[in-house]
Amino acid sequence: MAQSGQKQSSRGARRPAQRRRAHADEGGIIPVLARTVRAIESAAERGKVNASGRLRFRVVAVLAREERARIKGDAELGDAQRTKELTRLDGIATIMAKTAARDSSLIQLLTDAGPLSAQAQEMRRSMLLDAGTELAPEDLVVVTEAPPSPAAPERQVVPASVRQFQRSNPFLAPDFSATQPVAETSGELASWELIEPLFRAFESGAGGGAASMELPEARSLEAPGALQLMRHQARFVESARQGHRTYLLADEPGLGKTAQALLAARTTASYPLLVVVPNVVKTNWAREVEKWTPDRTATVVHGDGDDLDAFADVVIVNYEILDRHTAWLAQRGFKGMIVDEAHFIKNKDSQRSRNVQSLSRSIRSRRPGALMIALTGTPLINQIEDFRMIWQFLGWIDEKQPTAQLMARLEETELTPVDPGFFAAARGAVVGMGIVRRKKVDVAADIPARRIADIPVELEGEAGRSIREAERALIARLVDRYRRVLASRPEAAPEDVIRVVAHAELEESKQSSAGDNVFAMVRRIGQAKAVPAADYTVNLARNVGKVVFFAKHIDVMDQAEAHLAAAGLRTISIRGEQSSKARQAAIDAFQTDPDVAVAVCSLTAAGVGVNLQAASNVVLAELSWTDAEQTQAIDRVHRIGQELPVTAWRIVAAQTVDARIADLIGSKAGLAARALDGEEVDEAAAGSVQLEALMSILREALA
Structure with a gap:
């Protein structure tokens, strides 16, 4: 041998x-x-x-x-x-x-x-x-x-800021002070297979009561930064204040789930907080953190995280890049985790579901009593089975059976699956674990009759890169012209020169077909937003019913209709070239046919003389140059006879001229209101949105 x-x-x-x-x-x-x-x-x-x-x-x-x-x-x-x-x-x-x-x-x-x-x-x-x-x-x-779960080692990255954080915090010990885990039960239900009966309890409909846990009355509607909560939001936050820690928050879109989740985290001091979201809304989440919790800092993870701040209170990462970051995120010591659009994890075999479940297990094992919130307006897409992965994320069940806390609630019913009344009692037990579902009609008295919500999206791929390059070229051209004008007129006030340069650029843009003029750029931004806007419309339609989708350009409408059709939604279209008979037939179908989910409308052709009040949600895929045009579009839904509050969702391309236009339109709305009230209006402030957008771009570049 x-x-x-x-x-x-x-x-x-x-x-x-x-x-x-x-x-x-x-x-x-x-x-x-x-x-x-x-x-x-x-x-x-x-x-x-x-x-x-x-x-x-x-x-x-x-x-x-x-x-x-x-x-x-x-x-x-x-x-x-x-x-x-x-x-x-x-x-x-x-x-x-x-x-x-x-x-x-x-x-x-x-x-x-x-x-x-x-x-x-x-x-x-x-x-x-x-x-x-x-x-x-x-x-x-x-x-x-x-490969090792959740991602192969070569996919993992550790950003420089994370390494710096790890050096400054070498010991991240688990914190078991919040709650003690519930002891494993050995009661009568221990030998029963319970997951399928629990799903059946929800298939039986409302026989088990409303699918929303009892919430305490709110102490106050006050929020940080002199903001005010709506009553239904404040009651959710109060529930977290009183000790509840796991939620499936499934309110209809427009009821402020993001604010509720962030304020629940603030109330429970659940920092650092991990937020996992779809790519198109991660910029909006950062803005919401700043708005609702101004005393907390947020960082957004892009790509490999080269520019992230690992010391921030809130870390926002999108599903698509989560696989690169699971290793360091699992070690960060989070005290809470929010998953937005949680129906994205319903497929247990998908990489994003495995990543989310892995991080959830890590956080819950290190921090018993961590705040875990799944947000979705569409908790069920196709079948009751869609609940499974969300319940696992929250720690209510594992792959085989309910976990200890839910099992204890089920044992308290003193019923088994063969007993009459088990399904209603079991449904109530699960709802009490933290399911919160309110509809607009339930809280209509708390909601403004009409409001506009911006949904920032990041433009990806070649379209996004080309738009950013065009904007850089525009900025360079404006700055060069400013310097030349100032050199020839050194006595001129800088603001006057800015106005002259912006006006000259605007006049040239009206005569130019170049891709980097402001009108062409806005057109290309609208084209790039078509699919993200249509995708947001799909989620709305599946959850709240009929939606009206507005766009300025035919090619954007075409892209949206193709995306909606691929998602299995029936649509009608209202366009300028239609005969009056065809238009009325389309309107009637939208108003009366329950199978028609979306009206895809031209902002100019359908902005007046059209009644679409079968919907209470409007998606504005492209921005108008005037507040009046935007208001007329929203008023197709917000009309006499509308019984629900109306929400208009403006899709805004983040970090582009689109965002400046959105802000300027809002300021013009306030200006118009003041003018109608008889107040003095500064003539310069009443200039065109196009001109002021260019002036804003130039001011920022010079600064």
């Missing part, structure tokens, strides 16, 4: 020399590694290394270590040749170190000694073949073990 072991060891020692052929400068693995790492360096210089680049970076690091060990141990190499080869490897190491300094997500991959994923093994084998290496038997086999 000893002799056999010696032979085996001898073969193992010789294998690297058999597997690698002698290197000429043009051959072998080193040139392959050099080419690969230079390509990654180039990507880092352009701004970002993607997941594929990180994977290649890790494989290069592994092969470089293997090659260094082989060179040092190869007895056939002379000292001069060994020094030469090691020097070439040092050059690769230098490039890798510089690249990692540019993109901090690569640093941990330099020394990662964990097993390679199947994809990384394939890439390693490919590089060896490119180098002309004779592969050893073990290199021919790819081990296809499941």
Whole structure:
């Protein structure tokens, strides 16, 4: 046996020399590694290394270590040749170190000694073949073990700010002071299969009572920053104040779920707080944090998190990039977690669901009594089974049975699934765990009759990049013209020069077809917002019923109708080229046919003389240049006979001229009201929105 072991060891020692052929400068693995790492360096210089680049970076690091060990141990190499080869490897190491300094997500991959994923093994084998290496038997086999949950190591990033936070907070001990876990029950229901009966309890409808837990009366409607809550919002916050910690908050859209969740976190001191949201609303969440909890700071995670503030009270991250950040988020020590549009996690096999569940388990295990809130206006999309993943996120059930707290509530009913009355009692027990569902009609007395809510969206992809480039070109042109005018008229007041420059740009834009003039830019922004706006409309229609969708341009309407049709929603269209008979038929269908979910309308063609009060929700996909046009559109729904409060959802492209226009329209609305009240109106303030938008852009650039 000893002799056999010696032979085996001898073969193992010789294998690297058999597997690698002698290197000429043009051959072998080193040139392959050099080419690969230079390509990654180039990507880092352009701004970002993607997941594929990180994977290649890790494989290069592994092969470089293997090659260094082989060179040092190869007895056939002379000292001069060994020094030469090691020097070439040092050059690769230098490039890798510089690249990692540019993109901090690569640093941990330099020394990662964990097993390679199947994809990384394939890439390693490919590089060896490119180098002309004779592969050893073990290199021919790819081990296809499941990647670590929730994401493979090469997908994980640790932003620089997080590393700084970890150094300043090396010990994050679990906090068990809030509550003690409920002891496991061994009662009569312990041997029953209960998950399916609980779902059936909700399928039976209202037989078990309203699907909303009892909430205490509010102490006050006051909120930070001199804001006022509506009564139904204040009652939710009071519930959290009194000790409740897990909620499925399923209020209809327009009832202020975001404010309720943030104020519940503030009331319970659930900071740091993790908020997981769809990409299109993460900017809006940051604004809501600033609005409702001005004493707290928020940070939004973009991409690999290069610009995030890990010391912030509220960390906002979208589903799409969550897989890169689960490792450090799990260690951050959150005391609460909010998941917006929680129906996104209903598919237990989806990556985003696995990521959310993993983080939920981590937070609940470290912080018993953590505040956990699932927000959704559409808790059920297709079937009762959609509840499963939301209940698991909240810790009410695990994969097999109710957890201890819910089981204790069920035991208190003293009923089993075969007893009469079990389903109603079981439904009540689950609702009491924290289901809150109010409709507009239930709280209509608390809600303003008409209000406008902005939904900021971030423009992604090539369309977003081209719009930002066009805006940069516009800014550069305005600044250059400002400097030239000021040089020729040094005695002029800066504000006068700003107005002259903006006016000249506006007049040229009216005559120009260039893509970077303000009118063309607004048009392109509308096109880029078409799908996000339609997607928001889908969620509204599935939850609250009929919705009116307004756009200015036909191509935006076309994109929206295609998206709505793909989502399975029936629509009608109101456009300028329709005959009066066709238009009335479309209106009648929307008003009377329960299967017609959305009216897709031209802002100009349907802005007057149309009654669409079967809906109480309006989506404004494109902004008008005037408040009057916007108001006329909303008034198609907000009319005599409308029994519900009306909410208009303006889709605003964040960090673009679109956001400036939205603010200016709001100021014009206030100006119009003051004018009607007989107040003095400053003539300059009454100028066009287009002109003031350009002036605002130039002022900001000069500042």
